[in-house]
Amino acid sequence: MSEATRVLLDESRIPRNWYNILADLPAPPPPPLHPGTRQPVGPDDLAPLFPAELIGQEVCTDRFVPIPDGVRDVYRLWRPTPLIRARRLERSLGTPARIYYKYEGGSPSGSHKPNTAVPQAYYNAREGVRRLTTETGAGQWGSSLAFACAQYGLECEVWMVRASYDQKPHRRSLMRVYGATVHASPSPETVSGSKILAEDPDSPGSLGIAISEAVEVAAAAADTRYALGSVLNHVLLHQTVIGEEAIEQLAAFGEVPDLIVGCTGGGSNFAGLVFPFLREKLAGRMDPVIRAVEPEACPSLTRGVYAYDFGDAAGLTPLLKMHTLGHGFVPDPIHAGGLRYHGMSPLISHLYELGLFEAVAKGQTECFEAGLRFARTEGIVPAPEPTHALAETVAEALRCRETGEPKVILTALCGHGHFDLNAYDRHLAGEMEDFALPQERIDTALEELPVT
Amino acid sequence: MSEATRVLLDESRIPRNWYNILADLPAPPPPPLHPGTRQPVGPDDLAPLFPAELIGQEVCTDRFVPIPDGVRDVYRLWRPTPLIRARRLERSLGTPARIYYKYEGGSPSGSHKPNTAVPQAYYNAREGVRRLTTETGAGQWGSSLAFACAQYGLECEVWMVRASYDQKPHRRSLMRVYGATVHASPSPETVSGSKILAEDPDSPGSLGIAISEAVEVAAAAADTRYALGSVLNHVLLHQTVIGEEAIEQLAAFGEVPDLIVGCTGGGSNFAGLVFPFLREKLAGRMDPVIRAVEPEACPSLTRGVYAYDFGDAAGLTPLLKMHTLGHGFVPDPIHAGGLRYHGMSPLISHLYELGLFEAVAKGQTECFEAGLRFARTEGIVPAPEPTHALAETVAEALRCRETGEPKVILTALCGHGHFDLNAYDRHLAGEMEDFALPQERIDTALEELPVT
Incomplete structure (x- = not known):
């Protein structure tokens, strides 16, 4: 040694490829179900939220997924x-x-979060998206996505759980340094946020509420998509x-x-x-x-x-x-x-x-x-x-x-x-x-x- | 290219050597003078504050000063x-x-400060010193010295300007994570600090006051020395x-x-x-x-x-x-x-x-x-x-x-x-x-x- x-x-x-473990499993995991129909979710259900390339990666079974040069070029920074x-x-x-x-x-x-923030911003920019929305708790993910958006000229809008927004100002500042707009969640900018504020003007917020706000704004605008920092297959792939x-x-x-x-x-x-x-x-x-x-x-x-x-x-x-x-x-x-x-x-x-x-x-x-x-x-x-x-x-x-x-x-x-x-x-x-x-x-x- | x-x-x-620019100058800079006698300061004047090896480096004219293995071994961390x-x-x-x-x-x-904090702690430890004192403003230097002391088993005591101590708690915390004791300066622990607190219990402190406190404690204890993060020849050498x-x-x-x-x-x-x-x-x-x-x-x-x-x-x-x-x-x-x-x-x-x-x-x-x-x-x-x-x-x-x-x-x-x-x-x-x-x-x- x-x-x-x-x-x-x-x-x-x-690396020139991300590794997709789905290719090496005896069976794929059970599919996500639509919350209304209880039927497997299809690409069309996801299109208002994610660009086509990421929806494809979510279900892809190729063992290796090539990392685009435009992503490796930013990875090179660290x-x-x-x-x-x-x-x-x-x-x-x-x-x-x-x-x-x-x-x-x-x-x-x-943190490790830019490993997926960068390709997510890259694919969105390449498909003509102008703005990304997301939620963040303490801010690790929000600051990583803000950095990635700055690299590809995308706007970035982050809903940050109010408790963290008030108590952890430094990561909020980091997002702004990278040019992102940061809202305390619940915010008056969305229907879901306004509803909660009407019931409780002092709501400390939660990740669940912040997700609802970011998804609502992305779904409502044709030039806007949503980005998630964990859980999904394509996120794990990038890591x-x-x-x-x-x-x-x-x-x-x-x-x-x-x-x-x-x-x-x-x-x-x-x-x-x-x-x-x-x-x-x-x-x-x-x-x-x-x-x-x-x-x-x-x-x-x-x-x-x-x-x-x-x-x-x-x-x-x-x-x-x-x-x-x-x-x-x-x-x-x-x-x-x-x-x-x-x-x-x-x-x-x-x-x-x-x-x-x-x-x-x-x-x-x-x-x-x-x-x-x-x-x-x-x-x-x-x-x-x-x-x-x-x-x-x-x-x-x-x-x-x-x-x-x-x-x-x-x-x-x-x-x-x-x-x-x-x-x-x-x-x-x-x-x-x-x-x-x-x-x-x-x-x-x-x-x-x-x-x- | x-x-x-x-x-x-x-x-x-x-690098295996630090570079000493004194070797390549037509004349050395004018010497430091004793504040009382106005005569050039000699090694004996500095001995209560610095270990012999650093006093030697302060006036050394060799072009290259070997970096000890025990220092390169810690440099290796970054x-x-x-x-x-x-x-x-x-x-x-x-x-x-x-x-x-x-x-x-x-x-x-x-920051770059550990480049000199590490050799300073190393030489002090090798010469049997048990504790280092220093001052810090915003905390870059104090946290670097605290880290270095942790590497060689030295105690580290830092006087931090009170205004920063109160307003910038994170670098204060970083020093404590590395095991250092941090005092708000002016502090009641020293004669110079007590004197100022007697006149103004709410003094915000200054780097000058913090230096006085750190120097006073180092000079008074046989097993304690003082460390400085800039200005002196040996500090520049290490960088x-x-x-x-x-x-x-x-x-x-x-x-x-x-x-x-x-x-x-x-x-x-x-x-x-x-x-x-x-x-x-x-x-x-x-x-x-x-x-x-x-x-x-x-x-x-x-x-x-x-x-x-x-x-x-x-x-x-x-x-x-x-x-x-x-x-x-x-x-x-x-x-x-x-x-x-x-x-x-x-x-x-x-x-x-x-x-x-x-x-x-x-x-x-x-x-x-x-x-x-x-x-x-x-x-x-x-x-x-x-x-x-x-x-x-x-x-x-x-x-x-x-x-x-x-x-x-x-x-x-x-x-x-x-x-x-x-x-x-x-x-x-x-x-x-x-x-x-x-x-x-x-x-x-x-x-x-x-x-x-």
């Missing part, structure tokens, strides 16, 4: 990203395990550049992974890291254990059910067959905002049903403790979301210290935590809570599952 | 940094100029890794620079980029124009005098021969906190007197406008300090559009602006002020220059 700490790749090594061996973390744990992390925080918005690069870099280190660990919210970071390795595993070229880590406060894989449910809180989207806690489930306010989603990508849910990976859940105190240890050893302060994967990585490395196994562990550090320092402050002050999640809260939310 | 956008170097290409061609910025300006920027914002603390890497990377692009532009506060970023190129220029191997850019609100090179003055506001440090606006000069509150220093590094001042580079001053509105254009084209949001160099880069590129000259321009992007988004917000809201600096404010401050 190599003595290196970082393996960098030249820009000529940016890709390939480094694969780094966490030698100092290993040393602090006294473990024989060898820990590698793929670092996505060097992107313009500081596979992470894993493709990591395969080449891990080989350059002279390593074969024993364990791959990723955090899961909607699933795009996990899919991006893991799908290319799953291809290698399914083909018998390696045999890593693959493990998803979700928050105890929002455990869709470990405590949810596999059923058709709405993707949003308001019940406006197509019905998706997925692991879900119920679309009415409101997770406790953990700091990893990107993991507070009641469901799980249908494609990832399908792979879980096929037994292709394991899942565990973590409380946020353990995660922030791992984040602190990582910052003090490796230097990079991790965003709250990837601290979940780091917590499991640390736990496994400590198990290796007991057993003496020199396991090769790979994880993804999907974003830096420079926007999340107030959360670390609370942890350092001993004010971080782990929320116990009583089963009855899940049961109650699951009572509202739609009948199919 | 290469078609590449980014040139990355393998970690084996981290060095070599990329050199990037700003193709999208060029396109948006319609310029025939070719613009390259060396990006230092990918370091753990998001030359920036320029050394850039020379190799620019050659890989197949380019020879016509113009090199850097922003100047205390001078460490400018020196780091420029000194290695000055060596090449002095040896006749290339002939770039070299240009420093400072804020109009704090124009030590363009409107200061070259004289002996104190390094701090309180008049406690040795007297330094430098370009200064007077140690009592208080710059208007521009957002580029790192450029709000009344003086200029003595070594850089000496080079300016020798006619080795030019200097210009910029108002902050023009700088933020350049920063916005950069973010929307190149993706990275620049910190307010390097927007000064970007503003001059943009101005030169537009001159090239007029003249048709395909100049090769090199600049350094010494930090990202993810901690500075409120400043961009103010700019977008049209609330950014350019402060006119009346000559009499400078004249009044210069009346207090010490007699030598």
